[in-house]
Amino acid sequence: MNIDHPNVLEVEDLGVSFDGFKAVDGFNFYLAQNHVHVIIGPNGAGKTTVLDLICGKTLATAGSIKFKGKELRGSREYRIVRAGIGRKFQNPSIYENLTVFENLELSHPTGRGVIGCLMFRRTASIKQQCEDVAAQIGLSDRLDTEAGILSHGQKQWLEIGMLLMQDPEIIMLDEPVAGMSVRERTQTATLIRKISKDRSVIVIEHDMEFVREIADRVTVMHLGKILAEGSMEKVSNDPKVIEVYIGH
Amino acid sequence: MQLLFKTLFKTRGEALAFGGFLLLLLVILPLALPVFRLNLVGKYLTFGFVAVGxxxxxxxxxxxSLGQGVFFGLGGYCMAMFLKLEASDPITTAIQSTPGIPDFMDWNQLTKLPLFWEPFKSLPFTIFAVFILPAAVAFIIGWAMFRRRVGGVYFAIITQSLALIFSLGIDGNQGFTGGRNGITDLRTLCGWDIRSENAQYILYFACVVLLFTVAMGAKYIINTRLGRVLVAIRDREDRVRFSGYDVAMIRAFIFSFAAMISGLGGALFVLQVGFMSPSIIGIVPSIEMVIFTAVGGRLSVLGAILGCLIVNFGKTTFSEAYPDLWLYLMGGTFISVVMFFPNGLAGLIEKIPTSKENYQALFARFKKTASTPPTQKSTPITDEH
Known part of the structure; x- marks a missing residue:
């Protein structure tokens, strides 16, 4: 274990089978603190399933998921979130009828129980936090805009912003630049580099250029298993990886 | 105080609408209607509690939920049991083979008051039960289902079967519940004759005040963070869950809250109408309550209450004139509401721009919108007030 970057998440022998089909099998994954760790692989390799398993959306059938030494496997989703793991979905998943500000505010961790919701007041500090996050994701001037009319890229950023509001220690992003313009991709890369200063980030991505820009470490998946792991240079020169993924 | 007002009403128009409605119920109707009709209005308003839920x-x-009648019934039966016990004192029931128990028990050869009836001799317990029993039943059912992610159509079907089970259960246990006839011949509440004209006025006003309180409670919920979370759950369940909310708990809570106010409505129904029977709480009435809400506007508290009044008023009027056609008319109304204005009457009214609170301009615009046929097929649910 690296002393400068201790592991925050340790996934060992993780597996899930759907009616005998092993979507993820014997998956080992160590996420170091303040690293951006990218998972790549061809379609159907099980990348999204890995995120589903970590965040509790799908229940694992084998292995362990330890977050700072605490077992997460089997916990309810909201408990995993409250422990400090945030997740962004592949398609932007935001509240279209609410404004950008309300979207961010609803993601603020104060008052997530029934009573807490009833007692919730918009304090100056919560307002400030929403504005700070909006500035980070470049939506400061859109705070009062209804989220549904944002551009696709802005919706993606808003969802990242909603995760930032929760102030998680791990952020998982499923294809954050899908459907973005080149300029938006560059901005997103800068954003991800920036947010990884205080937290660890897992990203699933297809765009190799983008991966090169952001990744501290890359894991290549194929048919539910790990094919290769290491720095971007190392994996992109790996003959197995070239054969199943990059070469195509 | 001002803060509370701002939490309850987002626009001045909304506050005015509520004020006007209260004026109608508390002053105009009592002056304009004979007590018999006013009592009918009071009866319709008790369904308003379910509609708000x-x-x-x-x-x-x-x-x-297609089983809200169950909770209306639970509250109603609690109240009816109390009133029935009071009406069955040994002197009035001296003619029975076992005096001092409700008449229907005597007809069913019961010789002793069943144990679960005993606590209903106490008014404080009864009031407690009116609130807590429906809430607790709903919470347990809701928790069990929402935890397992039962939702949508499946939830509707299960709640509908609950309504069937509940009404059949009451039907089949005549000795304990009064069976199909229900619990009838209720007379006094702590010695106060609830059938007198005077009492009917007082109960009507109590019903209006309580309904208004419940409506304000609902508006408070809608305008707090909980209200926004409810809408968020409706539209993006997964996002809410992955923002760290316990979705099952929030759903169970709101189901339980809706059940509690439905129970209160049921108790007020019994006080005003003077009886309770399975025909008021089974599948058909449970669905009717959904129709009232849909016609009035399922997003609007005031709209849903108005829906109860309008549909029931229509039901009384039309079923007197065209008893055969009434059910078709009711079904047709429901279908056209769902197809053409999914947000009900309240949704239609909200479409009218109200930048100037000028009633004439408003009325002229309303005429205009009413005369043009609805063009859009369906509007996505928008989140007003």
Missing amino acids: LVLLWGRCGIL
Whole structure:
């Protein structure tokens, strides 16, 4: 274990089978603190399933998921979130009828129980936090805009912003630049580099250029298993990886 | 105080609408209607409690329950049991083979008051039960189902079968519940004759005040963070879950809250109408309550209450004139509401721009919108007030 970057998440022998089909099998994954760790692989390799398993959306059938030494496997989703793991979905998943500000505010961790919701007041500090996050994701001037009319890229950023509001220690992003313009991709890369200063980030991505820009470490998946792991240079020169993924 | 007012009403128009409605119910109707008709209005308003619950549950949180009659019935039966015990003192029932127990028990050869009836000799317990029993039953059922992610159509079907089970259960246990006839011949509440004209006025006003309180409670919920979370659950369940909310708990809570106010409605129904029977709480009435809410507007508290009044008033009027056609008319109304104005009457009214609070301009615009046929097929649920 690296002393400068201790592991925050340790996934060992993780597996899930759907009616005998092993979507993820014997998956080992160590996420170091303040690293951006990218998972790549061809379609159907099980990348999204890995995120589903970590965040509790799908229940694992084998292995362990330890977050700072605490077992997460089997916990309810909201408990995993409250422990400090945030997740962004592949398609932007935001509240279209609410404004950008309300979207961010609803993601603020104060008052997530029934009573807490009833007692919730918009304090100056919560307002400030929403504005700070909006500035980070470049939506400061859109705070009062209804989220549904944002551009696709802005919706993606808003969802990242909603995760930032929760102030998680791990952020998982499923294809954050899908459907973005080149300029938006560059901005997103800068954003991800920036947010990884205080937290660890897992990203699933297809765009190799983008991966090169952001990744501290890359894991290549194929048919539910790990094919290769290491720095971007190392994996992109790996003959197995070239054969199943990059070469195509 | 001002803060509370701002939490309850987002626009001045909304506050005015509520004020006007209260004026109608508290002053105009009591002056204009004979006590018999006023009592009918009071009866319709008790369904308003269920409708307000459905606005939170169905309109806001997207959970369609076709079994709200169960909770209306639980509250109603609690109240009816208390009143029945009071009406069955040994002197009035001296003619029975076992005096001092409700008449229907005597007809069914019961010789002793069943144990679960005993606590209903106490008014404080009864009032407690009117609130807590429906809430607790709903919470347990809701928790069990929402935890397992039962929702949508499946939830509707299960709640509908609950309504069937509940009404059949009451039907089949005549000795304990009064069976199909229900619990009838209720007379006094702590010695106060609830059938007198005077009492009917007082109960009507109590009903209006309580309904208004419940409506304000619902509006408070809608305008706090909980209200926004409810809508968020309806539209993006997964996002809410992965923002760290316990979705099952929030759903169970709102289901339980809706049940509690439905129970209160049931108790007020019994006080005003003077009886309770399975025909008021089974599948058909449970669905009717959903129709009232849909016609009035499932997103709007005031709309849903108005829906209860309008549909029931229509029911009384038309079923007197065209008894055969009434059911078709009711079904047709429901279908056209769902097809053409999914947000009900309240949704139609909200479409009118109200930048100037000028009633004439408003009325002229309303005429205009009413005369043009509805063009859009369906509007996505928008989140007003």
